[in-house]
Amino acid sequence: MRRQPSTVYVLHENPDWYPPFAAAFDAEGVPHEPWLLGDGTLDLNAVPPPGVFWSRMSASAHTRGHVHAKDHTRAVLAWLEASGARVVNGRRVLELEVSKIDQLTALEAAGFDVPYTLAVVGSGDLLAAARKLPAPFVSKHNQGGKGLGVKRFDSVEEYAEYLESPGYQPPVDGITLLQEYVRPAEPFITRVELVGGELVYAITADVGRGGFELCPADACAVDDDPPLFALRKDFDHPVIGRYLDFAAAHGIEIAGFEFIESADGRLVTYDVNTNTNYNPDVEATAPRSGPRMIAQFLGRLLEQ
Ligand SMILES: Nc1ncnc2c1ncn2[C@@H]1O[C@H](COP(=O)(O)OP(=O)(O)OP(=O)(O)O)[C@@H](O)[C@H]1O
Ligand SMILES: [Mg+2]
Structure with missing residues (x-):
C-alpha cells in the first residue's frame, strides 16, 4: 500500500528559533511538527511516520547544553534515509554544517x-601554526555557529595572551581553524539565501562595528541602530548560480552562503549555513520571505 505523506517534521534542538517557521507553515496551510533532538529513544525497527523530514540541526547546539543533539540527529537521519523517507538537508548536509573544514574543502x-x-x-x-600566517589572522572553531570563538588577532603575541585568558573557549571537536583575515573592501559581508534550488535574497551584515557574532535571528537580537542586517537590493551576480550548482551537487536544499568582497578584489566564500534564521527586519522589507519559501517548498514535497 502506498503511504501518503502528511506532515513536515522539523528536526532541531532550539525551540526559540521555531516560531517564524511555525507561522510560515501555518500561513501556507502546511502541517508541521517540531521534533526536538537531544535525548530520547529511537526504535530502529519502527517505520518512520509518513511525511517530509527537514533537518535544521545547528553546529552550535552544544552551546545551549544540547551536547547529544548532533549525534542524535546523525542517528535519526541514518534511520530515516535507510527507510527511504524524504529528508531535506540530510546526513551529508549535517556533516557540512558541523565542520567548516568540510565546507571549505568542498567549496575549494x-x-x-x-x-x-x-x-x-x-x-x-x-602558536606554531599562527606563526605561519601573516597578521592579522582569524581564529575560529571548526564546529561553530553564531560566530562563537571567531576572533581577529593582530599578532601571535595577542593570540598567545588570548589562549591563556579566562575568555578562551576550546573548540568542542578539538579543531581550531586559523585563517587568513579577509579585509573587506566595504565594511560588510554578504549572505546569499537559497531554498529548494532558488534564490530567496541576499543580505548584508555590517562588520564595521567589529563584532563577529552575527546571528540574524530575533532570538539573538541586540538593539542596533542602524541595524546590522539589511537586504542587499538588486544583487544579481554569477556567484548565485555557482552556489545553486554547489548546493545541488551536495544535496543542500536550504542554505545561506557567506562571502566577503575583499579589498584586493576577490570574492571569498567562507561559510555555508544550513540552518539559517532569517532576520525579521530584512523579512519585513524583502520581496520574498525565507520561511514562507521553505513552507511552500516543503509543502510541495508533501504533495509529491
Ligand atoms: N577569514 C575571515 N576574514 C575576515 N572576517 C571573517 C573571516 N572569517 C569570519 N569572519 C567574520 O566573522 C563572522 C563569523 O564567521 P563565520 O561565519 O565563519 O562563523 P560562524 O560561527 O559560522 O558564524 P555564523 O553562524 O554567524 O555564520 C563572519 O560573518 C565575518 O564577518
Ligand atoms: Mg557565518
Missing part, C-alpha cells in the same frame, strides 16, 4: 575562492 574543490586556512587539532600546535 568546486572552484570557489576560500580563505587560506590551517586546521589545528588539539592545542599544542596553535
Whole structure:
C-alpha cells in the first residue's frame, strides 16, 4: 500500500528559533511538527511516520547544553534515509554544517575562492601554526555557529595572551581553524539565501562595528541602530548560480552562503549555513520571505 505523506517534521534542538517557521507553515496551510533532538529513544525497527523530514540541526547546539543533539540527529537521519523517507538537508548536509573544514574543502574543490586556512587539532600546535600566517589572522572553531570563538588577532603575541585568558573557549571537536583575515573592501559581508534550488535574497551584515557574532535571528537580537542586517537590493551576480550548482551537487536544499568582497578584489566564500534564521527586519522589507519559501517548498514535497 502506498503511504501518503502528511506532515513536515522539523528536526532541531532550539525551540526559540521555531516560531517564524511555525507561522510560515501555518500561513501556507502546511502541517508541521517540531521534533526536538537531544535525548530520547529511537526504535530502529519502527517505520518512520509518513511525511517530509527537514533537518535544521545547528553546529552550535552544544552551546545551549544540547551536547547529544548532533549525534542524535546523525542517528535519526541514518534511520530515516535507510527507510527511504524524504529528508531535506540530510546526513551529508549535517556533516557540512558541523565542520567548516568540510565546507571549505568542498567549496575549494568546486572552484570557489576560500580563505587560506590551517586546521589545528588539539592545542599544542596553535602558536606554531599562527606563526605561519601573516597578521592579522582569524581564529575560529571548526564546529561553530553564531560566530562563537571567531576572533581577529593582530599578532601571535595577542593570540598567545588570548589562549591563556579566562575568555578562551576550546573548540568542542578539538579543531581550531586559523585563517587568513579577509579585509573587506566595504565594511560588510554578504549572505546569499537559497531554498529548494532558488534564490530567496541576499543580505548584508555590517562588520564595521567589529563584532563577529552575527546571528540574524530575533532570538539573538541586540538593539542596533542602524541595524546590522539589511537586504542587499538588486544583487544579481554569477556567484548565485555557482552556489545553486554547489548546493545541488551536495544535496543542500536550504542554505545561506557567506562571502566577503575583499579589498584586493576577490570574492571569498567562507561559510555555508544550513540552518539559517532569517532576520525579521530584512523579512519585513524583502520581496520574498525565507520561511514562507521553505513552507511552500516543503509543502510541495508533501504533495509529491
Ligand atoms: N577569514 C575571515 N576574514 C575576515 N572576517 C571573517 C573571516 N572569517 C569570519 N569572519 C567574520 O566573522 C563572522 C563569523 O564567521 P563565520 O561565519 O565563519 O562563523 P560562524 O560561527 O559560522 O558564524 P555564523 O553562524 O554567524 O555564520 C563572519 O560573518 C565575518 O564577518
Ligand atoms: Mg557565518
